Amino acid sequence: MAVDGTAALTQTVAAEEATILDAWLSLLKASGALQTGRIRQVELDSQTRMVLEQLRGSLAAAGTDVGADAYAALRDTLAEVSRSRAVQGFTPTDTANFVFSLKEPIFDALNRTVGKDPAAVAKGTWAASHLLDALGLHTMEVFLASREEVIGRQGQEIAELSTPVVRLWDGILALPLIGTLDSARTGVVMENLLLAIVDEEAEIAIIDITGVPTVDTLVAQHLLKAIAAARLMGADCIISGIRPQIAQTMVHLGVELNVVSKATLADAFALALRRTGRTVVRKQPSITSTAS
Incomplete structure (x- = not known):
């Protein structure tokens, strides 16, 4: 059987x-x-x-x-x-x-x-x-x-955590980028930036690329997309953090961002303040008289 x-x-x-x-x-x-x-x-x-x-x-x-x-x-x-x-x-x-x-x-x-x-x-x-x-x-x-x-x-x-949008002042935002900027991340960058522009009614957005290791033609295109989207929302953009090595690479590749750029975030913030009609002045120390 x-x-x-x-x-x-x-x-x-x-x-x-x-x-x-x-x-x-x-x-x-x-x-x-x-x-x-x-x-x-x-x-x-x-x-x-x-x-x-x-x-x-x-x-x-x-x-x-x-x-x-x-x-x-x-x-x-x-x-x-x-x-x-x-x-x-x-x-x-x-x-x-x-x-x-x-x-x-x-x-x-x-x-x-x-x-x-x-x-x-x-x-x-x-x-x-x-x-x-x-x-x-x-x-x-x-x-x-x-x-x-x-x-x-x-x-x-x-x-999302690596692309925070920071409010520096009334109407002034900063977007510090760290790491490689690819197509998927560009979408997150633009979404976060545009939402912050609407929420804060921002006039100027500073995109800081100090933490971006390299900027080639593809990365430049991604940055231009973010800048164009911000402009459509009524906010001007400033690029900061372009190091000498990155500047040489961009010149060698013929990359043009067609946007105002500054070496540091501090320089970009100072320019943003001037554009919005603000100035930062050092407070004069008060003079106290001492009895002899």
């Missing part, structure tokens, strides 16, 4: 669920799942118990067809585990091990339940490997996609 590996696996998981769960938890703890401090034992216990319960039910309903509707709840649970681990900072190895470490307890359980039939053990082991490999791949796909989302969100937050 032909041996059905899926039936052997289904029977084993149903009969040995508690033993499999204990062995699985022991392996996860031995691998250091709790030592990182990213996950508590109660959470790990809950995740493993739910996954194994859903695996038992899915096996009974649809065999090893991971794409079947009966596996939808298990796929969702593993996806949630993957997303939470991506946010918590788990490594891909840690996340993959959550599923793949289930193999050994199931293989041992197969030996206990159908060990007298080598063919059943072999086919049950193959069915279990095929099933857990598919679930593990699903887990890793969700994990990698979630981590890319986290990295993208962090990159966007860093870009």
Whole structure:
């Protein structure tokens, strides 16, 4: 009589669920799942118990067809585990091990339940490997996609934090740029600058590029986009922070910003004050007479 590996696996998981769960938890703890401090034992216990319960039910309903509707709840649970681990900072190895470490307890359980039939053990082991490999791949796909989302969100937050618009005086704003200026960041720069111009009713915006390592033709184009957008909102722009090396590079490349530029932010701020009809004067010290 032909041996059905899926039936052997289904029977084993149903009969040995508690033993499999204990062995699985022991392996996860031995691998250091709790030592990182990213996950508590109660959470790990809950995740493993739910996954194994859903695996038992899915096996009974649809065999090893991971794409079947009966596996939808298990796929969702593993996806949630993957997303939470991506946010918590788990490594891909840690996340993959959550599923793949289930193999050994199931293989041992197969030996206990159908060990007298080598063919059943072999086919049950193959069915279990095929099933857990598919679930593990699903887990890793969700994990990698979630981590890319986290990295993208962090990159966007860093870009926003690295392009703050500072109010120097009534009607005068400063935008200090640090790092490389690319197309994506230019969009953030323009958005932040235009919103600040509207909110502050600014007349002048100083774009300080002291922290920009190099200015080439592409960076100049990005700066011109930001300047043109600011002008459309009614604010003049001043570029500050052009170092001698950058000035030489721009001359060599034939780059023209067509905007007033100053060597330092202080010089640009002084010019902005003059343009807005303001001056800064040193306060004269008061003269006190002392009795002889």
